Amino acid sequence: MLSDEVRRDLRSQGVTRMFPERSVMLRQGSPGTHLLALTSGLAKVVCREPSGAKTWLAFRGPGDLLGEVSVFNGTSRTADVVALTPCVAVVLDAERFVRFVEERGLVIHLMRQALARMRESDLHRGELQTLPLVVRLARTLLRLAVLTDQMAQSNAVRLTGLNQEEVAQAIGVTRNAVISGLGQLRAVGLVETARRVIVIRDVEALRRWAAAD
Numbered sequence: 388m389l390s391d392e393v394r395r396d397l398r399s400q401g402v403t404r405m406f407p408e409r410s411v412m413l414r415q416g417s418p419g420t421h422l423l424a425l426t427s428g429l430a431k432v433v434c435r436e437p438s439g440a441k442t443w444l445a446f447r448g449p450g451d452l453l454g455e456v457s458v459f460n461g462t463s464r465t466a467d468v469v470a471l472t473p474c475v476a477v478v479l480d481a482e483r484f485v486r487f488v489e490e491r492g493l494v495i496h497l498m499r500q501a502l503a504r505m506r507e508s509d510l511h512r513g514e515l516q517t518l519p520l521v522v523r524l525a526r527t528l529l530r531l532a533v534l535t536d537q538m539a540q541s542n543a544v545r546l547t548g549l550n551q552e553e554v555a556q557a558i559g560v561t562r563n564a565v566i567s568g569l570g571q572l573r574a575v576g577l578v579e580t581a582r583r584v585i586v587i588r589d590v591e592a593l594r595r596w597a598a599a600d
Contacts, residue, residue: 389493389496393491393493394424394450396487396491397424397477397479397484397487398424398426398477400477400479400480400483400484400487401424401477401478401479401480401483402477402478403426403475403476403477403478404475404476404477404478405473405474405475406428406470406473406474406475406476407470407473408470408471408472408473408548409469409470409471410469410470411467411468411469411470412430412453412468412469412470412474412476413453413454413464413466413467413468414464414467415434415435415463415464415465415466415467416463416464417463417464418457418463418464419454419456419457419458419459419460419461419462419463419464419481420480420481421454421458421478421479421480421481421484422452422453422454422455422457422458422479422481422484423452423453423454423468423476423477423478423479424451424452424453424476424477424479425447425448425449425450425451425452425453425474425475425476426449426450426475426476426477427449427474427475428448428449428470428471428472428473428474428475428476429446429447429448429470429471429472429474429531429534429535429546429547429548429549430446430447430448430453430468430469430470430471430474431443431444431445431446431447431468431469431471431553432444432445432446432447432453432466432467432468433466433467433469433556434465434466434467435466435467441467441556442556443553443556443557444466444508445504445507445508446471446530446531446534446557447468447534448533448534448535448536449534449535449536452497452500453468453476454468455484455497456501458481458484458485459485459497470548471548471549471553472547472548514526515558515559519599520558520560520564520567520568521568521571521572521596522596522597522599523558523559523560524554524558524565524568524569524572525572525593525594525596525597526597527554527557527558528546528578528585528587528593529587529590529593529594529597531546531549532544532546532587532590542589542590542591543586543587543588543589543590544586544587544590545584545585545586545587546584546585546586546587547583547584548583549583549585550583551565551566551569554585569585572593572596575592576588576589577589577592577593577596578593
């Protein structure tokens with residue numbers, strides 16, 4: 388992980404931009420001329436298939452870099468990044484970013500971040516194959532709470548911008564299955580739901596559900 392000081396210095400290398408809710412922040416197929424350092428908001432990474440279907444890949448939150456892979460390997464972007472909530476990010480020029488990384492000796496840190504993301508993906512695939520729906524749902528909600536940086540503020544966490552279809556894609560089930568899973572969590576008082584809003588009422592209790600196998 389990059390230190391807070393390095394993150395501040397990195398952000399000073401670019402220009403701050405605001406992205407409205409549901410806007411495309413980075414577009415699949417476009418060249419890696421720049422990347423984004425997300426400072427606030429929640430985004431999703433999705434791959435558009437030739438058939439037109441979209442495959443969910445990840446959620447991203449404050450502190451995450453977006454689009455750095457295409458910057459480093461010189462290829463076009465392999466996925467869309469879409470703002471789920473209003474987002475603020477620093478736009479960093481590719482050449483300037485690479486120079487900053489080399490001058491600060493940050494290559495190993497970014498490699499560790501890439502490996503952490505690979506482990507995250509492997510863990511997620513394993514969960515899809517082995518864990519019950521409600522456990523996968525609980526873990527996904529907790530990860531989103533961590534991404535939005537609300538865990539230390541209160542035992543209640545408000546997640547906005549997500550629709551049920553997006554949650555379904557993230558845990559590999561149908562929208563109806565997500566509705567059923569949220570209903571179970573609602574019935575025991577762990578969550579409240581509204582249109583594109585999920586409120587975790589009891590984080591500690593949800594952790595216990597997430598730990599079940």
